[in-house]
Amino acid sequence: MKTGEWPMWYSIYVEPRIRELESKATSNAMSMLRGPWYVTCDKCGTRLRVELPAEGIESLLRTGNVMIECANPNCRHKIEIHLRDLIKGYLGHPSQVFWV
Numbered sequence: 001m002k003t004g005e006w007p008m009w010y011s012i013y014v015e016p017r018i019r020e021l022e023s024k025a026t027s028n029a030m031s032m033l034r035g036p037w038y039v040t041c042d043k044c045g046t047r048l049r050v051e052l053p054a055e056g057i058e059s060l061l062r063t064g065n066v067m068i069e070c071a072n073p074n075c076r077h078k079i080e081i082h083l084r085d086l087i088k089g090y091l092g093h094p095s096q097v098f099w100v
C-alpha cells in the first residue's frame, strides 16, 4: 500500500465499522438503561419491575439518578435509583438493582 492510499482505505473500510460499533454501543446502553430491570422497595420490600420511559433515561444520563414510585398502593414510597446501582447490578455486583 502506498502512503497516499492509507487515508482513503481507512475512510472506506475502517471508519464505517467504527461508526457502526459506536451506534451499537449507544443503542445497547440505551436498552440496558431502559430495562426491564428490578428493584426492591427499601420501605416495604415489594419487588418492582421497571421499564423506563425516555424521560427516565434522560434523567439518569443527565443527573445520574431517577425516581421510581413503589407500586404497592399502601406504600407509594419514592425510590431513588442511581446510575451506578444500575451499572453495578448489570455487571453482577451487589446492588439494589438486578436483572433477573
Ligand SMILES: [Zn+2]
Binding pocket: 041, 042, 043, 044, 045, 046, 070, 071, 072, 075, 076, 077
Ligand atoms: Zn414500597
